[in-house]
Amino acid sequence: MIHKVAEEGNPSILDTDSEFSASDIHQQVGRILSSQDFHASKAQQAFLQFVVDHYLSGETDKLRGYTIATIVFGRREDFDQATDPIVSIHANKLRRALERYYLTSGINDPIHIQIPKGTYIPQFTRSYRAGVELPVKVQPGKKTEKEAFKSGDWPTILVAPFENHTGDPKMAYLGVGIANEIALEITRYQEVRMLWQGAQERKIGPDNAPCTRFLLEGCIKKDHNVLKVLVNLIDREKSQYIWGDSLKTAFNPNELISFEERVAHTVVSQLSCEEGIFTKTLLPEITRKAPDELSTYQALLLYYHFQNKFSIETYMEAYRALRQVCNxxxxxxxxxxxxxxxxSVNYSLELLELETPLDEADAFAQKGVLLDPANQRVRMIKAYIHLLKDELSEGVNEIEYALQLSPGTLISQENVGYLLTLLGDWQRGPTLIQNAIEQNPYYDSITRHALWVNWIRQGEYEQAYNESQHFRTPTLFWEPLMKASVLGLLGRVDEGVQAAEELLKCKPDFAVQGRRLIRYYIKFDDIVDRMVRGLKAVQIDVQ
Structure with a gap:
């Protein structure tokens, strides 16, 4: 008999006392592999079969990256997973395929198969739909689900199928499909715990939902040839509608899947990005807590607050909270x-006289990758460290990996573009940033810096000046630096001198240290030389 305990944060409510025979598990694998809703390649299907078969035969020692790479993916005996991430890439895609399957045709299946991150050993649990109430089991010293919900340790959201208000019963599938895509997109970001309501269950509302902080619901409407989706987010703790949006498209049956994906990307980018609805809603609840009183998620919120409201105060809040949590x-x-x-921000921008060596930052980033290799944000931070260390090819490889983890998503798209641009990809990088600016109202404005760099590279100084107007971080020396150098290049000396004076207020020794500080972020000599020439025109002679 097989028994495994479900991983915390799984997107369904699971009974962890279930046992299954090998026959039960083989039947479940057969259901998955034969389903049209299991979107996995032949290699990923073989991957799933391999890990299940070896688990059932007691050969879990073979469920390692090297063995899977050589047997399932046909890699040679000299395979090195440090340079060839094929197993982790396909494992991540397989996890997503399983998530999609259990949100669609597998929602009522008796056995839920997972491959938890950080391992290739499968877990098997009995699956209950979100509408089924389970008894609460409490271990000494552990919080009940309701206590965890109330304490705000991790935000939880229930996604309900969107109601069909088109007047055509045959359109009901579209509301389910949109909710499916939103649920899948949310599961890419581990900061939010997600539950799913099956399409055939009684409607969940504020009074009968499981213990989740947020409820996402919506409806679809159709007027002549226009399809409209309305979406609302409810904060159940406060009994308030806190956000809503609507999206329209011309009704074309051949493009409904792409519309579902676009709705999901747009909605989740506004909810889960660093300056999104979850952060704005939950941040005020923790601002007066001491670092040792914060949960892990609350420390992450303070980091997002620092990213959005760049100041010495928000930096120190994030610094203290993250050090406490990591300890x-x-x-x-x-x-x-x-x-x-x-x-690394303090190391490269010299905000405060704190001991924050880049080698320690690199060690922390490497530990993050080891603990959570399939997290896009983790990978982007590792790429950022590579940038600061002048390891450009390694940085590009890390960003490529991050892109594979969440293709098409709007969350962090501008940050991926920012890093790609600074690493020298002058085509994809600016395109990704512009796309995020157009589609995501909560994009990170600091990424405008990379667009400014690209305009300087092209000698388009008016465009660079316009870009500098969108870069507003008064406590950061890069704001007056960008304005002073480009105004010097434009010959607008009087305005440039004023910006140069602001730069020297932030960094009095910039003439001595400036080239080193610039080189942390701009790796190409021709761009650095143009900046230095512009600064000289406004009376800062950088050594």
Missing amino acids: SAQSCGLAWSMLARVY
């Missing part, structure tokens, strides 16, 4: 990566 709860890869980012 006490060492298994969260994202927290370690954020601590790496905080260290």
Whole structure:
């Protein structure tokens, strides 16, 4: 008999006392592999069959990256997973295929198969739909689900199928499909715990939903040849509608799948990005807590607050909170990566006289990758460290990996574009940033810096000046630096001198240290030389 305990944060409510025979599990694998809703390649299907078969035969020692690479994916005996991430890439895609399957045709299946991150050993649990109430089991010292919900340890959201208001019963599938895509997109970001309501269950509302903080619901409407989707987010703790949006498209049956994906990307980018609805809603609840009173998620929120409201005060809040969390709860890869980012920001921008060496930041970032290798944000922070260390090819490889983890998503798209641009990809990088600016109202404005760099590279100084107007971080020396150098290149000396004076207020020794500080972020000599020439025109002679 087989028994495994479900991983915390699984997107369904699971009974962890279930047992299954090998025959039960083989039948479940057969259901998955034969389903049209299991979107996996032949290699990923073989991957799933391999790990299940070896688990059932008691050969879990073979469920390692090297063995899977050589047997399932046909790699040679000299395979090195440090340079060839094929197994982790396909494992991540397989996990997503399983998630999609259990949100669609597999929602009522008796056995839920997972491959938890950080391992290739499968887990098997009995699956219950979100509408089924389960008894609460409490271990000594552990919080019940309701206590965890109330304490705000991790935000939880229930996604309900969108109601069909088109007047055509045959369109009901579209509401289910849109909710499916939103649920899948949310599961890519481990900061939010997601539950799913099956399409055939009684409607869930504020009074009968499981213990989730947020409820996402919506409806679809059709007027002549226009299809409209309305979406609302409810904060159940406060009994408030806190956000809503609507999206329209011309009705074309051949393009409904792409419309579902676009709705999901747009909605989740507004909810889960660093300056999104979850952050704005939950951040005010923790601003008066001491670092040792914060949960891991609350420390992550303070990091996002620093990213959005760049100041010495918000930096220190994030710095203290992340150090405390990483000392006490060492298994969260994202927290370690954020601590790496905080260290490296201070190292490269010289905000405060703190000991934040780049080597330590790199070690923290590497620990984040080891703990959470399939997290896109973790990978982007590692790429950022590579940039600061002049390891451009390694940085590009890390960003390519991050792109494969969440293709098409709007969350962090501008940050991927920012890093690609600074690493020298002058085509894809600016395109990704512009796309995020157009589609995501909560994009990170600091990424405008990379667009400014690209305009300077092309000698388009008016465009660069316009870009500098969108870069507003008064406590950061890069804001007056960008304006002063481009105004010097434009010959607008009087305005440039004023910006240069602001730069020297931020960094009095910039003439001595400036080239080193610029080189942390701009790796190409021709661009650096143009900046230095512009600064000289406004009376800052950089050594």
